Amino acid sequence: MLDVGRHPNIELMAYSEVEKVEGTAGDFKVTVRRKARYVEEDKCTGCAACTEKCPTIVSDAFNQGLGTRRAIYSWFAQGIPSTHTIDPDYCRQLLGKKCGICQKTCQADAINFEQKDRIIELHVGAIIVAAGYDVFDPSVIPEYNYTNIANVITALEFERLLSASGPTGGHLDRPSDRAIEAEIEDLAKKVKKLQKAVEKFEKKYDETSSEFYQAYQDGNYKDDEERGQWAEKYAGYLAVREPLETLKKKAEGFSAAKKLAFIQCVGSRDFRFYPFCSGYCCMHSIKEAIIAHEHGAETTSTIFGMDIRAVGKGFEEYKIRGGNHSNITYCRSRIAEITHGPDNNPVVTYEDTQEQRVKSEEFDLVILATACAPGKGAKQLSEILAIELNAFGFFKTSKSQPLDTTREGIFVCGCAHGPMDIPESVSQGSSAAARAVQVVVANRDSEEEKIRQAS
Numbered sequence: 001m002l003d004v005g006r007h008p009n010i011e012l013m014a015y016s017e018v019e020k021v022e023g024t025a026g027d028f029k030v031t032v033r034r035k036a037r038y039v040e041e042d043k044c045t046g047c048a049a050c051t052e053k054c055p056t057i058v059s060d061a062f063n064q065g066l067g068t069r070r071a072i073y074s075w076f077a078q079g080i081p082s083t084h085t086i087d088p089d090y091c092r093q094l095l096g097k098k099c100g101i102c103q104k105t106c107q108a109d110a111i112n113f114e115q116k117d118r119i120i121e122l123h124v125g126a127i128i129v130a131a132g133y134d135v136f137d138p139s140v141i142p143e144y145n146y147t148n149i150a151n152v153i154t155a156l157e158f159e160r161l162l163s164a165s166g167p168t169g170g171h172l173d174r175p176s177d178r179a180i181e182a183e184i185e186d187l188a189k190k191v192k193k194l195q196k197a198v199e200k201f202e203k204k205y206d207e208t209s210s211e212f213y214q215a216y217q218d219g220n221y222k223d224d225e226e227r228g229q230w231a232e233k234y235a236g237y238l239a240v241r242e243p244l245e246t247l248k249k250k251a252e253g254f255s256a257a258k259k260l261a262f263i264q265c266v267g268s269r270d271f272r273f274y275p276f277c278s279g280y281c282c283m284h285s286i287k288e289a290i291i292a293h294e295h296g297a298e299t300t301s302t303i304f305g306m307d308i309r310a311v312g313k314g315f316e317e318y319k320i321r322g323g324n325h326s327n328i329t330y331c332r333s334r335i336a337e338i339t340h341g342p343d344n345n346p347v348v349t350y351e352d353t354q355e356q357r358v359k360s361e362e363f364d365l366v367i368l369a370t371a372c373a374p375g376k377g378a379k380q381l382s383e384i385l386a387i388e389l390n391a392f393g394f395f396k397t398s399k400s401q402p403l404d405t406t407r408e409g410i411f412v413c414g415c416a417h418g419p420m421d422i423p424e425s426v427s428q429g430s431s432a433a434a435r436a437v438q439v440v441v442a443n444r445d446s447e448e449e450k451i452r453q454a455s
């Protein structure tokens, strides 16, 4: 990515969208909308001083909603270009309220609330679609209870929990524990506020709240409005303090998730959804289980699947190494359901297809290896480019030329084409570039020939 940012022959147009494509192979006119960032790319140094001061906190989509970001943000730490962007859906200033704190903070003078979208026209010989994929939504499989059990998460969410730059700093904190910790924080704020209020009354009347409250409940001070307020605040304080203490006690027992279950083929190899194998998920589950074990030597993982498809050089050895050195057990099985267990532990009920027995086991965390699904924007992009999609919603290609779409001069690579891992996506990218060069060179040669004949 860094190389792409620096390459003299590559112009990177991030935060931009293709709106129209006209012309033919060798001579396309492409209309691109460069969306307003409200931050001048050439001035922003990526120092993040603005982000630190921005008061608007929103859910962070890059962290799969497991963390938060500010209204001015960079999508992720190593992004190219390293410029920040203001989210117009949340920024107070852009929504007509008063703020502008980022503008006052930015020493590079990069904030520009007047910035507008720009429409750019490009003349290109060939186009390569590398728009990728989206992960399958597991909530459509009700027996997995993804939306009902906090500690059933997707592999992508698990990747963010594992990441040192993720919302937990790489600690395997369970979502149910994090929700309780957030509740504790919230209740602690309320207790602090109410405590301050009752302390004012205690000072004024030189009496403890508990003594006063007893007298108040015994029927004293009924006509005293101010003491009535004191009683109300103290009752509120008591009502909040008790659940806070209970939750704090509960949280003392929290620890990182140690017993993990990985469920394979969630939406893949399933005739209800995608009948084909997504190719990479067996390996990413093994990778995630190995990394989890590196985080905590006592971590154990069970990978539930029909089989493990370790197809690639060194993949089988990697799988075996995971079993021998990273506490991974591979269980040939079919999952019947995932249910609520004690302490927010998900319980996996499955058929062990080797023993032909139905079993149940409790885990700290269940991770769903969701299928590779077509990108949500694939249909719209296919209409803009006037190219077809296949029956599953990926970009359709020629049987004899597997990177050629249904329109001459437009090629596809990576997961926009179908499920594949990073090395395969990269090599397809190189192949697509080679196909694109053929179109560009052929067009240049024919233009030169025309000029030669005319002169």
Ligand SMILES: Cc1cc2nc3c(=O)[nH]c(=O)nc-3n(C[C@H](O)[C@H](O)[C@H](O)COP(=O)(O)OP(=O)(O)OC[C@H]3O[C@@H](n4cnc5c(N)ncnc54)[C@H](O)[C@@H]3O)c2cc1C
Pocket (backbone or CB within 6 Å): 016, 017, 018, 130, 131, 132, 133, 135, 155, 156, 159, 280, 284, 287, 375, 377, 381, 413, 414, 415, 416, 420, 421, 422, 423, 425
């Ligand atoms: C949990 C998980 C873990 C994985 N771990 C591994 C691993 O360890 N090793 C491995 O080899 N593979 C792994 N994979 C697979 C890997 O994610 C894919 O192979 C890879 O991302 C495919 O690359 P791509 O460039 O085709 O698509 P993507 O990575 O999806 O990139 C496509 C890009 O195009 C952008 N885009 C989409 N539409 C448009 C548009 N209209 N205009 C402009 N831009 C657009 C998207 O925002 C995105 O940035 C993992 C997958 C998952 C789900």
Ligand code: SF4
Pocket (backbone or CB within 6 Å): 053, 054, 055, 056, 070, 071, 072, 086, 087, 090, 091, 092, 093, 094, 099, 100, 101, 102, 103
């Ligand atoms: S103007 Fe918008 S982006 Fe800037 S600090 Fe305020 S809310 Fe955040």
Ligand code: SF4
Pocket (backbone or CB within 6 Å): 264, 265, 266, 268, 269, 276, 277, 278, 279, 280, 281, 282, 283, 305, 307, 308, 309, 369
């Ligand atoms: S790679 Fe493994 S988990 Fe993914 S669809 Fe294929 S068999 Fe299932």
